[in-house]
Amino acid sequence: MDCARRFKLRYLxxxxxxAAETEPTxxxxxxxxxxxxxxxxxxQHLVGIPAEQIAKFAxxxxxxxxxxxxxxxxxxxxxxAVVPAQTEEGRKLSGLYPEATLSAPLGKHRLLAxxxxxxxxxxxxxxxxxxxxxxxxxxxxxxxxxxTRVYRALLVQAGTHLNGGKLFxxxxxxxxxxxxxxxxxxxxxxxxxxxxxxxxxxxxxxxDEVASASSYPLTEDLQKCLFCTYRSYCERGIRAGDMEQxxxxxxxxxxxxxNFEQIGEIAF
Ligand code: SF4
Numbered sequence: 566m567d568c569a570r571r572f573k574l575r576y577l578x579x580x581x582x583x584a585a586e587t588e589p590t591x592x593x594x595x596x597x598x599x600x601x602x603x604x605x606x607x608x609q610h611l612v613g614i615p616a617e618q619i620a621k622f623a624x625x626x627x628x629x630x631x632x633x634x635x636x637x638x639x640x641x642x643x644x645x646a647v648v649p650a651q652t653e654e655g656r657k658l659s660g661l662y663p664e665a666t667l668s669a670p671l672g673k674h675r676l677l678a679x680x681x682x683x684x685x686x687x688x689x690x691x692x693x694x695x696x697x698x699x700x701x702x703x704x705x706x707x708x709x710x711x712x713t714r715v716y717r718a719l720l721v722q723a724g725t726h727l728n729g730g731k732l733f734x735x736x737x738x739x740x741x742x743x744x745x746x747x748x749x750x751x752x753x754x755x756x757x758x759x760x761x762x763x764x765x766x767x768x769x770x771x772x773d774e775v776a777s778a779s780s781y782p783l784t785e786d787l788q789k790c791l792f793c794t795y796r797s798y799c800e801r802g803i804r805a806g807d808m809e810q811x812x813x814x815x816x817x818x819x820x821x822x823x824n825f826e827q828i829g830e831i832a833f
Contacts, residue, residue: 566711568784572775574795599627600697603745604681607635607695611663611682612656631697631745638748660685667723672772678719685727692716692740701747708754716740717756718764735761 574580606628610619616636623632656662661684668677682693694716707713717738724733738756783799784790790801 566771567789568786568793569778569781570783570799571789571793571795573781574798580795580798596627596697596699599625603628603631603697604695606632607681608664611661613652627697634745634748635695638743662727665727667719669719669723672769673776674772676715676719676722676768676772678716680716680720683720683724683727688737689739690720690724690727690733690737692720692738694740694742695745696742697745699746701744701750702752704752707742707752713740713754714764715768717754718761718768721756721761722765734758 603623606619606622610616620632623629661682662680663682665680665683666677667680668675670676680692681695684691684693694712717735717740720738721733721735725731727733735756735758740754740756742752744750744752783801787801790796790799793799793801796802
């Protein structure tokens with residue numbers, strides 16, 4: 566969606582990153598690692614490790630703050646009563662599905678997504694996605710983002726095993742981005758049938774475009790290049806953008822990536 570050339574370099578050529586995305590590199594890398602570690606702590610908690618134990622691993626100022634915020638958030642959501650659920654059976658009974666991977670055919674391809682947490686309770690199904698951004702992106706931007714569209718649409722297409730063998734109605738679905746640094750201000754996105762139709766049509770069209778593409782032009786929007794790792798391939802600048810200056814959306818865009826190692830584990 567952002568740049569056909571970046572898609573080719575990253576997903577078809579699988580080139581490693583020749584340029585740092587932002588300055589200062591080390592600080593950004595540390596933040597990214599803390600974000601990944603924080604996801605792991607939540608996942609461990611949701612599969613049965615008590616909060617007191619997890620708290621010991623939250624051993625940097627950011628992790629401590631995020632973990633505390635997460636605990637308060639769990640209290641607010643009402644799933645405190647079932648967290649941590651020690652067994653898979655226990656989690657199913659409570660409708661909690663941490664780190665769920667769903668996939669469905671999409672044209673000639675297969676669409677796959679890994680969810681931080683899906684909660685099926687009282688006829689509703691909520692997708693939770695944890696974010697450790699330093700700035701809170703705008704809701705309008707998040708609404709239009711592919712992740713928001715893909716995660717909800719795919720849950721309709723591939724969530725039957727979470728719903729007693731029936732398809733979820735789009736109207737049952739809501740996606741919530743919870744921001745570890747802005748715990749009081751989650752972004753909520755309900756869903757409906759018209760949105761689902763629109764999203765799935767878009768995804769089908771995109772998958773056709775990807776399948777039949779023969780050229781991968783550089784984006785005309787030079788802003789997209791500022792934080793792109795492939796700047797040197799495209800002769801679009803050497804120095805990375807400064808994260809302090811980055812808009813919230815730009816940071817969010819660049820930190821979102823696909824881990825091919827994880828995808829490799831999925832049997833098609
Ligand atoms: S540097 Fe710009 S043109 Fe090149 S891949 Fe990145 S976004 Fe696309």
